[in-house]
Amino acid sequence: MTRRHAVGAHYGLMDWLIQRLTAVLMAVYTLLVLAIVLWNGGIDYALWTELFAHAGFRLASFLFMVALLYHAWIGMRDILMDYIRATGLRLALQVAVGLALLFYLIWSASILWSR
Numbered sequence: 001m002t003r004r005h006a007v008g009a010h011y012g013l014m015d016w017l018i019q020r021l022t023a024v025l026m027a028v029y030t031l032l033v034l035a036i037v038l039w040n041g042g043i044d045y046a047l048w049t050e051l052f053a054h055a056g057f058r059l060a061s062f063l064f065m066v067a068l069l070y071h072a073w074i075g076m077r078d079i080l081m082d083y084i085r086a087t088g089l090r091l092a093l094q095v096a097v098g099l100a101l102l103f104y105l106i107w108s109a110s111i112l113w114s115r
Contacts, residue, residue, distance in 0.1 A: 015074050022067040029064040058112045065108040069101045 036051065037043045051057045076097045084090040 015078075019071060019074055022071040025067040026064060026071070029060060029067075032060070052112070062109060062112055065105065069105055073098065073101055 036047075040047055052061070077094060080090050080093050080097070084093060
């Protein structure tokens with residue numbers, strides 16, 4: 001009979017792939033924003049408001065935030081699982097990180113669609 005222990009970050013290939021996918025998504029978004037800034041010779045308030053007036057750019061920005069926060073969740077979860085031995089403390093820290101990231105996601109959505 002095998003016993004499962006709640007220690008170590010053993011989520012495997014799927015989380016590794018998601019880390020890479022979210023990193024690529026964030027890089028593509030960053031390059032898009034950089035291209036817009038370079039194409040327009042800088043960015044000012046008028047351009048910024050014009051960009052966010054389009055639902056597509058707001059959606060791309062929201063997807064960037066989802067990717068960033070999921071990327072952060074996997075990284076923080078793995079760090080906590082690798083370095084915090086006390087199960088209760090590790091669980092409390094994971095809940096705190098998860099709640100903070102959820103708060104940031106809701107806050108980002110409210111900023112992007114607060115019109």
